[in-house]
Amino acid sequence: MAAPCSRMANRPLWQFITNVRRTGLKHTGVRQISLSSACRAATQTRSKTEGVPSPWKLYGAVCLQRLPVISQERNPIEDQFAELMHQMELERSLLSDHEQRLLEDSERMTRKQADNYDSDEEEADYGGQETITAQDQEDTWEQKLKHFQPALRDRDVGGTPLGSVERCLGDSLVLLVQQTVGKETIWLLPQAQWEAGETLRQTAERGLSSLPEADFKATFLGNTPCGVYRYKFPKEVRTERCVGAKVFFFKAFLSAGSASQKEPFLWVKKTELQGYLKPPYLEKVDRFILNL
């Protein structure tokens, strides 16, 4: 076998620094992931003298995922439980500094309005009145909160097309591409054929970058493939040399990217994959896509 499986162990691991930020709703609608390699050792490619080439064609495919941008909606049960826990915590908690200040101020006000108010005594205790009471602060904060407009959680109100990256912000989406394989055009994960002298991961990267009119900046997490799909060609196409093809899948996360809103791309959730992929293909792909 032209050694793609053992590339993982062959290639020395390079040190990496990953910095992931999860901010609120940003314009890109995409979580920023930056990955930099501190030092990359030279990749050693093992060249084997092959006696007989294997009858399988090799492809490297990439499963590009866009991570969720906002938190998921809660179930009704989760909602109820969260409320219950919040109430319990509130009842068990102690007063904070701010709340104590509020109480003291209100007590002081009632004492001031009483008939036997001795201002000298009071001031001796407190050393001069504070100009801003806690109640005033609370009022200013409430005013500020009224000015703040949070963005809408659900941008799908208008019905964003399936090709948009900003589709379901609470779920992770997978990229699907329409490519011609053999005679048919089908939806599948972007793939490219393996050429001699490159690792399978580079094949996957090439497959992603060679997509027309799209520049996705993806972060590959490791050198290991996450899945394999093996299929035999239909009997007419089969020759001695190539019996079928093996597709190796690699996982990657979208760090930054834009694509024109053209047809060939689809961002789908795991539950929607069924409508687009062929059953045997879907079976293998389903195994490694996590539905978290």
Add this chain to the structure above:
Amino acid sequence: MQWRKLRASFALHSRVLDQAGLLFRASVSVQHPIQGSLAFSNERQYRTMPTHGIGKYKHLLPKEAPKKKKERQQMKQIKTATDAEYGTLNVKVSGYDMILVEHYSQYIHNLCNRLGVKVAESYALPTKSTEVMVMPEQGTKMYVDAILKTHERIVQLSQLNATLCPTFMEVLLKNQPEGIQLSVKLHTEADYQARFKARPELEGLMAQMT
């Protein structure tokens, strides 16, 4: 050697007891019973008595190392990356909400335990307070609007398998709560030294020496 002595002492004793049996019994009957028992418990048996060393057990227990005083904290060895595993990695979780930060770091720790990744250390860095100053449109004086506290927790992993790494990272990223920053870095000695407080007197003395 000891066995022979015991046997000899047995033989001796049997003869002695035969001869002085009556005397022995007489002495016991004369003494007060309570005193007699006390006397017997305080006295150690003579070496020739067969019951010599009858209560000894310490020689049967395994030897314990002598208790050392607590040594000065040494840095744990920083492991380097091999072909199949990463070296010592620092997973840093930071954010403004302490509850979320703590819970997330606990989640990472538990996940590592379940997946079999060795956790070398799990510690917290000191909290950093950030003052948000607001400048009003009219005046020039800035006043404090709010104080934001940034909490940081670090989980140090020692041997993360390269095959496990993508899945591990994916689970971490998908479960990241809102408002939390996650960062994975290699552990360096500078990171370790940054945890200690600066000692100004010591540094002053060292500067004086050089």
